[in-house]
Amino acid sequence: xxxxxxxxxxxxxxxxxxxxxxxxxxxxxxxxxxxxxxxxxxxxxxxxxxxxxxxxxxxxxxxxxxxxxxxxxxxxxxxxxxxxxxxxxxxxxxxxxxxxxxxxxxxxxxxxxxxxxxxxxxxxxxxxxxxxxxxxxxxxxxxxxxxxxxxxxxxxxxxxxxxxxxxxxxxxxxxxxxxxxxxxxxxxxxxxxxxxxxxxxxxxxxxxxxxxxxxxxxxxxxxxxxxxxx
Numbered sequence: 001x002x003x004x005x006x007x008x009x010x011x012x013x014x015x016x017x018x019x020x021x022x023x024x025x026x027x028x029x030x031x032x033x034x035x036x037x038x039x040x041x042x043x044x045x046x047x048x049x050x051x052x053x054x055x056x057x058x059x060x061x062x063x064x065x066x067x068x069x070x071x072x073x074x075x076x077x078x079x080x081x082x083x084x085x086x087x088x089x090x091x092x093x094x095x096x097x098x099x100x101x102x103x104x105x106x107x108x109x110x111x112x113x114x115x116x117x118x119x120x121x122x123x124x125x126x127x128x129x130x131x132x133x134x135x136x137x138x139x140x141x142x143x144x145x146x147x148x149x150x151x152x153x154x155x156x157x158x159x160x161x162x163x164x165x166x167x168x169x170x171x172x173x174x175x176x177x178x179x180x181x182x183x184x185x186x187x188x189x190x191x192x193x194x195x196x197x198x199x200x201x202x203x204x205x206x207x208x209x210x211x212x213x214x215x216x217x218x219x220x221x222x223x224x225x226x227x228x229x230x
Contacts (some may be wrong), residue, residue, distance in 0.1 A: 055211025129225025
């Protein structure tokens, strides 16, 4: 049989195309890099991210940078601190929001809402400590470190870190936080929920005048993370 006969090649190619598309669909639109047999290229899916950047007040007109396991992009927040961006990327992604004297970080493990606040900053402090490194080293090494990417892509790891932040802040600062799911809960600055929790933490001293986690809060979550290494 002549393997170059189009009567043979076209059906085989069609089958490969169907299989390739099925693989991409099974992986999910926001999490999988697949090989497209039709074009002979690897496909990086489109990811839509949004959220609110705030410290108790909105980080308005702030630069929002998104660095993913593959792919990157940037946008600006609006007057209420809300941002949205769609980019071709392989998850997870680290978000960096810069406004005046504040630079806060967050993490996205899927498409959807992922806020950036002092609480998300402390979540990354905790995860970095679990990996026996600093937050700055985690962020700097993330684009090329497969271990960091693997840990940050794991939903169980991220949700456990979020819970650890809430538990340690509540105990360490004698406060009650109303919204434990601070990473993914949509909120509007000035309303009850994530933003009112930030106000509570600022009054308790966990967030400083610049909107950054107080050094004592950073130390608290660093110690907590080291006590639960990965």
